Amino acid sequence: MTNQTISLTIPDIDSMSDDQLADFLHMRDGRWSRQTKDLLAKFGTSKLNLNRAWAGLWQSWTCPCCRRSKPQLARVNSAGVLLCQIEVHHDHLGDWAERKFSEVNPRTDDKQTNIQIDWCKHSTLELVVRFDATPICLDCNLVEGRAKAYLGKAVFPDFSFSPSEIAQFIVAEDNQVHNFDRGKVEEIWNSLNDDVDDRIDFTIRMAKRFANGKNRRQFDGRPAPEFWIDSAALFWRMLGKDSSVLSGSRVAEKLVARSTARDAVGRSATPKTRPPGKPPTDAEFDVINLQNADQKHWARFSEEWKCDCCGRSKRSICRRANSGKWTARIHVIRDWKLDEMTPDYSEEKVIGNFYIDDHMPAFICQDCRNVVSEMQRRDDALNEYSVTLGDIQGAISTIAANEMHEVDFDYLIDRAYENQGLQEAIASYQDLEGSARYYLERTHFIMKRHRCSFEDARGHLIHDHAKLLDKTIADATDHIDWYLARARKFESLREVELGRGPIV
Known part of the structure; x- marks a missing residue:
């Protein structure tokens, strides 16, 4: 019997021009496709928000609900961004x-x-x-x-x-x-x-x-038998014997990165400034410091602190309320770090073109936090996870010291509805956080129960994980160590969010 070798040539996605990519992925779509470029020209914009689902479906795809084609679906939002988005x-x-x-x-x-x-x-x-x-x-x-x-x-x-x-x-x-x-x-x-x-x-x-013990199914521990004898099955079996060339190429991830675009994050224009309001005197600022002494974050920052959203200082976020009383607060929110690539051990799902890779605590003033609250008041179907920090910044049209912001809420609500998949991506990230914390808590439980060191408890956890999921020790070690590293980072960030840890 003659041995046959299947040889694969993986294209170099990074070096391909848009035209070469369009020819290589004939009838597929992305920011490189001729159809997308024609739509940008038609609507007179260079800004594009094109997600994974749009890129992954052929150019002639039509929506099963409204029966519109892709050229009929694309539209420009209030920030002048062409939206090319398909949701699952x-x-x-x-x-x-x-x-x-x-x-x-x-x-x-x-x-x-x-x-x-x-x-x-x-x-x-x-x-x-x-x-x-x-x-x-x-x-x-x-x-x-x-x-x-x-x-x-x-x-x-x-x-x-x-x-x-x-x-x-x-x-x-x-x-x-x-x-x-x-x-x-x-x-x-x-x-x-x-x-x-x-x-x-x-x-x-x-x-x-x-x-209550019902509806059980018998299981003998063996996988279901596989019956195949057709040419296609044999070809894929031969191809799969050495998949290292595919797994090492990251060709799919590179194609996603080349195909998607996310220009709808915030507006390109810098917010206007207007004459400031009346700042507090030194004596009034001392009173503000005193009344904010019980606040979780106020006393942690010096006067040089700047809001992570609008950039105003401690003194410039102080303003008089309608009652005449001075008000000033610092809030913490999560600034989600969006990434196109999925880590090797991540259990997160990529939703649309949203993938939460990480987060950092962002400390913002009460006026920036109020932008989200007012958005929710205007549309109770939305919540704090409907928009990102960049969306809030993009919606603030005018900034003034010691005054409330002027905000384009129509733009912000549009962005919230365009962010389909963001809430699910955040929920998936929070599930990951819960899983990581579970492994860390489990390690501490083992330490307490067996009166052993962290390393010994880690070893117990690796052994149990390998046995439970039928993994090799090496795979179980990689899995546990990845989650424990994430858990330690989550713990340190949580301490910052609670006002107990050092600011990073």
Whole structure:
């Protein structure tokens, strides 16, 4: 029998021109595609927000809800940025069901029990979810959220309209945000109410059944047999025998980085300044320092401190309230660090073109913090995780010492709705934080229980992890060490956020 070798030539994505990339990825899309460049020229802008889903779908793709093509979907926002965004719409009822099942049946340290939990949970979700995850355009995804907000408390919080249902109530125009038929929204929800209640009841019943020892599945520890004899299967088996050339190339990550664009973060124009208000006298500033003595962060900073959002100093953020009393506060928020690349051991999901790689505490004045609060007051469907620090900065149109900011809230609310996927990415990052803290807490528990050193407890944890998930010691060591390193960083940042640790 003649041995055959399959040879792969991995393209050098970094060195390819836009035209070469367009030819190489024929019919695919990105900031390099001729179709995208034609759209930028058509709308007269050089700024682009193009996400992974748009880049990953072919140029002739049409939205299954509104039936618009990509050239009909693209639109310019209030900051002059061309939006080329497709979202993966999924049934949030499944998210709720997964949380509910896990709440009733938490994972344990026993591998077999966890396997049984996963089987039953996944089987339950198959019967609870009403539709598969489906790519739809940004505007159909936005209008679905607005339709649910219109229904208010009448609708189950984790309910989602399916793509076929969205298609029934939208009022669509080319290159415009959708409107929707309120009467049709109510009619569709009323027809689904009983079915959703039944799925909720089914989830709770199945979770309780499993918790009571029912619906178990036999498992002998061996993987399912694989039957293949066709040419395609043989080809991929041969190709997979040496995948190091692919894994080392990071070709997919490079393509994503070359294809996506995120120019909608903040505005390019510098905020205007206007005449300042009346600053506090030295005596008044002493009173402000005294009344802020119990604040978590005020006393930590000298007078040279600058707001991480608007750049004003301690004295310049002081202003008189309507009551005539001086007010000045320093708040801490998280400045999310967005990255295109996924770390080797990350469990985070990339949502749209959002991936949270890290965060840093940002210390901002009360007027910058009020921008978010006022946004929420104007649109209660939004929250603090709907916008980034860059979005807040971009919305502030005028800055003055000792005065409240002038803010373009229409721009900020537009940005919040354009940030589809940001909240999910933050939630995924917070899940990672919880997992990392669990490993650190588990290490400390082992230290206390066995009265051993941190290194010995780490060794116990590595051994247990390798045994539980059937990993090699080397893989388990890499996994545990990555999480412990992240946990230590989370701990130090949390101390800063709580006002106890040194400012980094």
